[in-house]
Amino acid sequence: MNFTNFGRYLLLLKAVFRRPEKFKIYLQAIFKQMDFIGVGSLGLIAIISTFIGAVMTLQIAFQLVSDFIPKTIIGSVNRDSTILELSPTISAIVLAGKIGSAISSEIGTMRVSEQIDALEIMGINSPGYLILPKIIAGITMVPLLVIVSMFLSITGGYLGGTLSGAITPADYMQGITTDFNPYTITVSLVKAFVFGFIITSVPAYEGFYVKGGALEVAQASTRAVVVSCISILACDYIVTQLLL
């Protein structure tokens, strides 16, 4: 995103947060988007998180082959890595691909087929009507998905570790409960909140300013995913630096 695009992005956000014409209609749109972003992504997040948790346990066990290091460390490392980094960041990147491309192509198609013009002619604040429900759904549902992801990733670690014999159930349980710092959950949820905003607002921006036809909509969709992923990683670093 160059400076011109960033400026236009900020101006779009200003328009997004104008007072809604009718709260009831916006509320319906928010619930619809929550269903799409939250419920619709639950299966994907569950599968990815469980497998990442299982693989993480096996890899940590593979690397920590020393008699001086207790096996419980496997559970602790898996827990902290999952909560602080893997669950929020991997979930966000996966969601940027799934939701970001959908948002960008939906809004982009509306732009090229003059549906956004139709909204504006009716006197509706089109950025608000189209984008605000998506952003609200994003910043509420992504943290919830990340909570589910944390739980399933740690559970996946337990299953992967115990089924393969890399760690005993008792060692794993002791590992994930020893020296637990609840602040890591706060950091993770702040990240999820920021990522939820990026996943919805950046693709919406890319779609909203599409010019042309089907090819440009597809290009905007690809750009939306790429820019979202880079923004997620950059914000991941910034939030980590600020909060830890």
Place this chain on the structure above:
Amino acid sequence: MIEIKDIYKSFGDNEVLKGISGKFKPGVTNLIIGGSGSGKTTLLKCMIGLHQPEKGTVEYDDREFTTMNFEERIQIRKEIGMLFQGSALFDSMTVEENIMFPLNMFTEQSRKEKLERVNFCLERVNLEGKNKLFPAELSGGMKKRVGIARAIAMNPKYLFVDEPNSGLDPKTSIVIDELIKELTEEYNTTTIVVTHDMNSVMGIGDYIIFLHEGKKFWEGSNKEIAHTDVQELNDFVFASRFMKAAKGKF
């Protein structure tokens, strides 16, 4: 009445509109005609605020639109109905939801009242009973008619129509043209139609502005259009073989 004064609009170095003026009266069908690239759609978009002209003004019943802020424009836009070239129906909504959308947004009517209004509009465009269909299930002509139904749902004072006949067969085109004319007279709306279709020009053109290379070359009615000595207009009007053959009969 809508009055435009000295409208200029450029895209980069390309000057598309070069000082267009005109008055569009209520109760008659006003047409903006011209060849491709003459600036018709750009002029329409300047009039409804989708483009901001560099110079010139647009007045809706003496209310200057071009200098209004966002909230003031919204008040004017609530009085505008528009049929887009591609109909611009919302894909995710049924016909009924499309027509009900502006009512949901801007009125406090009960669901029963809104449904009555939707059914009235659908009846008016001869699409009774098509409430539950999605835009993807409609033909081009039906989409245009749903677009008209949505445009009139709020009883607009001003009706804008962009290329109503594009992609339609001649018979359906005439049906759409007649519907636009009927609605204009029935509700005394200020209707502005952008077209290059000579059937529309001869059929419903009460007041016509002819644009060529971004300038207004001629204005008048469909009764006068075939008897002018403006070369650019004659080239446009009598471009088709049919019009050439019928030249002496108007």
